Amino acid sequence: MTAPVVDTHTHLLAAGHWPAAWWDRVAEDWAAMEPGRRPEQIRDRIEPGLVDEDGARMIERMDRADVAMSVILPIDWGPDLQSADAIAHANDHALALSRTYPGRFAAFVGVDPRRPGTLDTLTARIERGEVHGLKLYPGCGWQPASDAAMEIYAVVEKAGLPVLFHTGDPLPILDRDLSNPIHLLPVAESFPDLKIWLGHAGAPDWWDEACVVAEASAHVKLEMSVWLWDDSDEKARKLWLRHLTEARNRFGAERLLFGSDHVSGHKVRGDAFLDTIVTAYRSLPVDGPPETAFTQREIDLILGLNALADLGLETTAANGVSAK
Numbered sequence: 001m002t003a004p005v006v007d008t009h010t011h012l013l014a015a016g017h018w019p020a021a022w023w024d025r026v027a028e029d030w031a032a033m034e035p036g037r038r039p040e041q042i043r044d045r046i047e048p049g050l051v052d053e054d055g056a057r058m059i060e061r062m063d064r065a066d067v068a069m070s071v072i073l074p075i076d077w078g079p080d081l082q083s084a085d086a087i088a089h090a091n092d093h094a095l096a097l098s099r100t101y102p103g104r105f106a107a108f109v110g111v112d113p114r115r116p117g118t119l120d121t122l123t124a125r126i127e128r129g130e131v132h133g134l135k136l137y138p139g140c141g142w143q144p145a146s147d148a149a150m151e152i153y154a155v156v157e158k159a160g161l162p163v164l165f166h167t168g169d170p171l172p173i174l175d176r177d178l179s180n181p182i183h184l185l186p187v188a189e190s191f192p193d194l195k196i197w198l199g200h201a202g203a204p205d206w207w208d209e210a211c212v213v214a215e216a217s218a219h220v221k222l223e224m225s226v227w228l229w230d231d232s233d234e235k236a237r238k239l240w241l242r243h244l245t246e247a248r249n250r251f252g253a254e255r256l257l258f259g260s261d262h263v264s265g266h267k268v269r270g271d272a273f274l275d276t277i278v279t280a281y282r283s284l285p286v287d288g289p290p291e292t293a294f295t296q297r298e299i300d301l302i303l304g305l306n307a308l309a310d311l312g313l314e315t316t317a318a319n320g321v322s323a324k
């Protein structure tokens, strides 16, 4: 039996989850690509191409790529860009999907420390058993080592839940400097038991900074989405492999996570996207000197077993994954 695959970085959207400012920006960018096209002509056609409200398309693509479980990451864009209603709805949506498809989705909660009452809302959700982990996006405009954020980490560390931070280049309209993983160094040092997942491991410019944070705590993991796309050329694939190999040699395979940054709307990522990325991981070199070859056990750890351990889940022969 092959070990289950867990995709630790996906977005599953319903209408209204992402803010108007984001769709405005995408419409402007797309309109600019064709002479004579105006943003308002395409603005309202973009969101429907990204949503997958009932999760059916995500499940279909997971089945095709033999992915047992996906981590859904709702984004709290913060009080300046998004209403509190919208993020509550996105978080509830992820939870509902995890219940509709038992064992297939881990529902993370998008949180912005700047919102009043964040800690109480989060604590209540954790107590109700609704939280599989947190998705935090400092690039939306907050300092990762701010007092309000540190209070959240303390609660999450105690609850034993993983936290995925977006690190690396942010979505357009967000703050690039705040997305540098180096800002997480004081977090890793102050919360040695916090399960920190460095989303995108600083891609494309901050790999070294991500490694500095990984060096600081044994509970930091490098989540490798974005380093590899389905259409990556030979040069990009080599860089992805070099980083994976370097991290395995420095920190051990236990510190790496497979993630795809999948978005399951019909206008993004393509039907074969997930399959192509999973296949690349399954095809990591197993022959050659120990510095460059991976064992099957290491590949299994990266593709899913590390994530399951942090999520407090274990594998069963019958249905892939279940609660411990």
Ligand SMILES: [Zn+2]
Binding pocket: 009, 010, 011, 261
């Ligand atoms: Zn993402």
